[in-house]
Amino acid sequence: MPDNAQTQAQTQKEQPRRRQARGERRITQLLEAAARVFCTTGYTAASTNAIAREAGVSPGTLYQFFPNKEAIAIELGDRLVHEMRETYGEALAPIDPATPLEEAVGSAIDRFMAFNTEHPVFFALMHGPDIPGRMAETHDQLYTTLTGRIEGLLGSLMPGAGQADVTRTAHVCLGIYKAGLELVLAHEGAERAAYVQEVKDVLMRYLEPLVGDRLGRG
Amino acid sequence: MPDNAQTQAQTQKEQPRRRQARGERRITQLLEAAARVFCTTGYTAASTNAIAREAGVSPGTLYQFFPNKEAIAIELGDRLVHEMRETYGEALAPIDPATPLEEAVGSAIDRFMAFNTEHPVFFALMHGPDIPGRMAETHDQLYTTLTGRIEGLLGSLMPGAGQADVTRTAHVCLGIYKAGLELVLAHEGAERAAYVQEVKDVLMRYLEPLVGDRLGRG
DNA sequence: ACAGAATGCGAGCGATAGCTCGTGTTTGTC
DNA sequence: GACAAACACGAGCTATCGCTCGCATTCTGT
Known part of the structure; x- marks a missing residue:
């Protein structure tokens, strides 16, 4: 059982998630919204709720696809x-x-x-x-x-x-x-x-x- | 009655505060501490409590000399x-x-x-x-x-x-x-x-x- | 010496932001 | 049609941060 050095958060045990086409669409949609918010307010000032709002989804949905900000x-x-x-x-x-x-x-x-x-x-x-x-x-x-x-x-x-x-x-x-x-x-x-x-x-x-x-x- | 353009927040009604030598010292001390914290973490990430701690005073003392961050x-x-x-x-x-x-x-x-x-x-x-x-x-x-x-x-x-x-x-x-x-x-x-x-x-x-x-x- | 102002403290308040969780809906597969 | 998994929701939890407030201490003028 070789414990890899990158036992952190890379691709360890996060593959069983099978994305649907809808999910992929949401991801790009969220990334585009995030790009807009980051551009106008910067990274720190950009709230995850604001990104979700910009994308037209709920905060919970955002965290369905991204573990954190x-x-x-x-x-x-x-x-x-x-x-x-x-x-x-x-x-x-x-x-x-x-x-x-x-x-x-x-x-x-x-x-x-x-x-x-x-x-x-x-x-x-x-x-x-x-x-x-x-x-x-x-x-x-x-x-x-x-x-x-x-x-x-x-x-x-x-x-x-x-x-x-x-x-x-x-x-x-x-x-x-x-x-x-x-x-x-x-x-x-x-x-x-x-x-x-x-x-x-x-x-x-x-x-x-x-x-x-x-x-x-x- | 020449109404100056700088009727904002300069020397309006904040003069009755008579600073002591100790206060002036604290101010420069706080500003030096703030400069250090701002340099290392930036303005937004710098917390007022951190500035006070860096200066070796309490948060309340900081707000004795500055109305806000x-x-x-x-x-x-x-x-x-x-x-x-x-x-x-x-x-x-x-x-x-x-x-x-x-x-x-x-x-x-x-x-x-x-x-x-x-x-x-x-x-x-x-x-x-x-x-x-x-x-x-x-x-x-x-x-x-x-x-x-x-x-x-x-x-x-x-x-x-x-x-x-x-x-x-x-x-x-x-x-x-x-x-x-x-x-x-x-x-x-x-x-x-x-x-x-x-x-x-x-x-x-x-x-x-x-x-x-x-x-x-x- | 003494009154009052200036200075000092630190627990805690209100607001906000990141993030969770219980629940309901849609989609793919048999 | 039925079941599971992915998707979606949004109220709310928790932590943090800016800032306040009541009270103790130190300084200044008389």
């Missing part, structure tokens, strides 16, 4: 991260040296911005100071993955730099994106597009001297 | 803003055209970074999504003031740009600073200093093409 955010975050992995996988995977840096940065920013503007709750869940403990792990994991990808990109473009410098530069790039995202989400229409362009400019001008002679402007 | 954050914020006004007044006031942009940006960043690293609670109070209502006003006011100052600086350096462009650039500058501050606060020692330098670089490279021919690296 944190699990709602966890599941929502997991689904978003899963969807994001596809996005950023395509956005950062091809490190084609033939592609001009401006084009690579531009398309990556476009993809990420599109994802985040379509799912504003992702930003709210990941960067709120009141996120549940498990959520912080998910965020850290995603952040580490992203940083690693950017480091890989920068490493081949900054041959003379040390590992610490590359890591630092990657963090700065992500910080610039995050700050830009906040500005982008705060505006709409043409002004939003203008801010997206600003983020690209900031990133490009920051990176240009680093990669210097390799990928210039013509 | 929000007032603690307000008073703390007001004192920090007051201290910051001196800092940023000196940091942004002199728009001496003879000063190289690099030097101006560098000294401004140094001053702001020094202030925020000495008072980390300021960042926690200003950028948390769970800040009390009145605090948001203070933040907006400070933000508007700062943006206005930066706009004034940029306006004289970007003669060809429209007002919207200048405002957008100012917001981007502040966003870059904010993102950099978060990175700086997350590190210490030499690494922290390196991140400060990165923030300066990002800002400089972002602004250099805008001011172009005026202040080069001659």
Whole structure:
């Protein structure tokens, strides 16, 4: 009888629950409602009763599908991260040296911005100071993955730099994106597009001297 | 009979309270304790009982000096803003055209970074999504003031740009600073200093093409 | 010294939020 | 049609948090 280390609350003895189609519908319905409430009030201020009300069900029904409030955010975050992995996988995977840096940065920013503007709750869940403990792990994991990808990109473009410098530069790039995202989400229409362009400019001008002679402007 | 605009809750009818030296000491003691608790747990999660415990007094004593939890954050914020006004007044006031942009940006960043690293609670109070209502006003006011100052600086350096462009650039500058501050606060020692330098670089490279021919690296 | 104000205490009140439980309804399977 | 399981309800339990109140102690002015 090997007692696993993850004897906590993963997939231990919670499989006998056979969901019906109605239940699956309720789950997505509840997650959508939770996303709306989290977006407007934040995680802590969002009450489970408010989420249930937003979904048009009773509190008891909510707890039929989620063991607690944190699990709602966890599941929502997991689904978003899963969807994001596809996005950023395509956005950062091809490190084609033939592609001009401006084009690579531009398309990556476009993809990420599109994802985040379509799912504003992702930003709210990941960067709120009141996120549940498990959520912080998910965020850290995603952040580490992203940083690693950017480091890989920068490493081949900054041959003379040390590992610490590359890591630092990657963090700065992500910080610039995050700050830009906040500005982008705060505006709409043409002004939003203008801010997206600003983020690209900031990133490009920051990176240009680093990669210097390799990928210039013509 | 000039009815002042600040007829709200400033010095209306709360003066008959004559504080003793002991009381003043308790107030600063409570504010320091609150700063510590706010820093570690954030505003919402910080309980008044926890603040009182951290200060080594009873909950009743806390409410002898503050009418409610929000007032603690307000008073703390007001004192920090007051201290910051001196800092940023000196940091942004002199728009001496003879000063190289690099030097101006560098000294401004140094001053702001020094202030925020000495008072980390300021960042926690200003950028948390769970800040009390009145605090948001203070933040907006400070933000508007700062943006206005930066706009004034940029306006004289970007003669060809429209007002919207200048405002957008100012917001981007502040966003870059904010993102950099978060990175700086997350590190210490030499690494922290390196991140400060990165923030300066990002800002400089972002602004250099805008001011172009005026202040080069001659 | 003494009155009154300021300071200090901590059990506890009222409100709220997360969550449960007993009960009734719908759905899938024989 | 019948049985079990999944689904749905909502009043209410429990814990916590902001805050109060009655009372004791310390300080200040006279």
